[in-house]
Amino acid sequence: GAVVSQHPSWVICKSGTSVKIECRSLDFQATTMFWYRQFPKQSLMLMATSNEGSKATYEQGVEKDKFLINHASLTLSTLTVTSAHPEDSSFYICSARSLAVSRAPDTQYFGPGTRLTVL
Amino acid sequence: AQKITQTQPGMFVQEKEAVTLDCTYDTSDPSYGLFWYKQPSSGEMIFLIYQGSYDQQNATEGRYSLNFQKARKSANLVISASQLGDSAMYFCAMRDPAGAGSYQLTFGKGTKLSVIP
Numbered sequence: 001g002a003v004v005s006q007h008p009s010w011v012i013c014k015s016g017t018s019v020k021i022e023c024r025s026l027d028f029q030a031t032t033m034f035w036y037r038q039f040p041k042q043s044l045m046l047m048a049t050s051n052e053g054s055k056a057t058y059e060q061g062v063e064k065d066k067f068l069i070n071h072a073s074l075t076l077s078t079l080t081v082t083s084a085h086p087e088d089s090s091f092y093i094c095s096a097r098s099l100a101v102s103r104a105p106d107t108q109y110f111g112p113g114t115r116l117t118v119l
Numbered sequence: 120a121q122k123i124t125q126t127q128p129g130m131f132v133q134e135k136e137a138v139t140l141d142c143t144y145d146t147s148d149p150s151y152g153l154f155w156y157k158q159p160s161s162g163e164m165i166f167l168i169y170q171g172s173y174d175q176q177n178a179t180e181g182r183y184s185l186n187f188q189k190a191r192k193s194a195n196l197v198i199s200a201s202q203l204g205d206s207a208m209y210f211c212a213m214r215d216p217a218g219a220g221s222y223q224l225t226f227g228k229g230t231k232l233s234v235i236p
Contacts, residue, residue, distance in 0.1 A: 110164035
């Protein structure tokens, strides 16, 4: 249980194009999803918190107009990198918070990540 | 502000031996949660173990156990009987306290574990 998928797993695009990344919780409902960015050999950096049916909350320094987040349902959140540039190249990973009360409440379950390369 | 410190950038362990990965945290909130995640080279973050601040016993999950010392604010991960597949980055994380609304995680910088055959 608690499986999160992410699509695509990798993408290469030209500078100036937009890229959409999907994050789905496959076997549970998630009111909250999180988007992270990870540079090589570094830890995860939280970009935004996404709540179903409401606007995402962005971390300081993250451009909301560049990284558009939509959380349309309890199982789907999307991150769109608009007008991508080479400096946007990174590993993007999402997570979903389980609503279920369990032995590990509020655990975040992560997707497999998307490696974005902007040429 | 919450803070997680992992002081070991890299660790080596012989196969079948036990290893301890250190994690200290800093928070003034009485209610918090501590997590360990494993990130293999493939990139996915795998949830390993959770410890709540009010839990009386140390958490265990198979070969993973958490040495929780609340007074010292440490939550070290112990992996017993290391396997080659345990080679990965390991991240300690702390959840914002209940009631804060965001349930965000604060991550440490990670420890790269290498298991030697």
